[in-house]
Amino acid sequence: MEVGGETVEFMALVQRVAEESYLSLKELMKKSLKGDELGRKPSYDEMKIDLLRFIDKTRQHLLGLYVTRAADLLFFVHKELQHAAHPIHDIPSAIEVFRTGGYSRLPKCIEDIGIKSTLPEAELKPALKKLSTLVRSKLLDTVIPKEVSNISVSDGIVTLRVDGEFKVLLTLGYRCHLHLWRILHLELLVGEKTGPIKLETSRRYALGDDLERRMAVSENPFNILYTILHELCVMLVMDTIVKQAKILCQGRWRDVIRFNLISDSSQTGEIGGKTMIQLGQDSELQFSGLEIPGLKLTYWLDTENGGREPGSPAPFVRIELGPDRQVRCVHGSFIVDPLTGNKEATLTIDQSCIDVEKLLVRAIACNRHTRLLEIHEELRRNAEICCGPEDVVLLGMKEDDTEDYYADEVLKVRGKGNSYFTLGVNIRSGHFFLLSSNGILDRSVVLRVEDRLNKGLISPASAFLRLRNNIPISRMVYRPMVFSSLSKCLAVAAELLFSLYFLSQLCLGRLLLLLLLPQIVLDLSGYLLVLWL
The missing domain is CATH 4.10.860 (DNA Excision Repair, Uvrb; Chain A)
Structure with a gap:
């Protein structure tokens, strides 16, 4: 406390006021008992007046001390009160917003001046036309990945589509910046027979937000968009293929096929660990250094009774990522497709409707056709077996047939007269089977020749010659020939x-x-x- 330009302790000031009051009271008592300097004692009324003056003076001094003390305390508490101030939250209004998604107590005057959600029809069309012009202008300066199969602009919205992978709707205006892209909708096209794979709404929004942030800081935003979504789709495709392969191995193709996971870095069948890109628990994109593993699907596992050369491996189909990061299907050996005019078969998988069993059956059918076609050419060059155009005939699928690869494809070889022998391949085991028409041979004879053919002990030409020589003369049926x-x-x-x-x-x-x-x-x-x- 400052008094007269000097700083004085508050307790010293209190002590001084108390001393002054004590001296005044002592002087007042002395005057009442002994009188003044002239020896005259004050009357009773004068004593009361002097006492009241003393009390009032002391009271004023004490009030001054209290006011000064209070002012000092308030001065120091002022800043503490500002820090201690806490706003009063409107808890009922917050609960209403959370429960109903709106607030019903908004004043009418504020509702009347609220922003409308859509523009009037007269203003909407010019605005969309201007936005479409800006979007097309922006697309001219943007690098579009070659893998994009379709891109279109309508009402200021860009539709970006990659068949079998994804479809994205974009526009300009990310965080109010007209030169940055904003994602309006994201849809995955990867699926199975039951339909496309669905992402949870929260994860889809989180994925869109992460893509927008990455595109905003990239010089080639569409390349970033395609790279991330393509890797995500490839991961989903391979996961679906592996899942379906497991179901086939445990179901109708049990003990007939097997599958192994393979990695690109090693051809020894090692199993890869994780994928290159995945959605984390917080819906953020996470990258790892490991590649997406491929799949090796092996069929016709009986290598000793399939009519193949001794020591030859079982046929297989590889489903893996190529150098262009696209899913490709490769057969382990050369096969011919019967539906494409005996050209080399091209195995593909429809990513929008993944069906591993359909791919497997198609590969087996093409392999079966290739084996029968090789035998057909061999028998036609054999003068003992083929004497006319109808002596060796390959019956099966035609180019205009539907893709029913379960349909039987057989090779018919004339025995004698109007009788024929039929050679086919079992689609599940890969074994040859032989049939004779008109019952010209006992079934036991045919089965013995069939067994020797499957074990690779005789060639197909030798098998048909043996069957022909075993036909009894009594069962020969002559035929008119031209x-x-x-x-x-x-x-x-x-x-x-x-x-x-x-x-x-x-x-x-x-x-x-x-x-x-x-x-x-x-x-x-x-x-x-x-x-x-």
């Missing part, structure tokens, strides 16, 4: 004459000769007529 050359006519005529001579030497053959003689005479007459002409 020949295109004189040499074939002579060969068949000589064969008939030899058969007649052979039958005439047997007792049972003579009986058969009598039964078959009318048919033989008619056929021989036809052959001689051909020779004559």
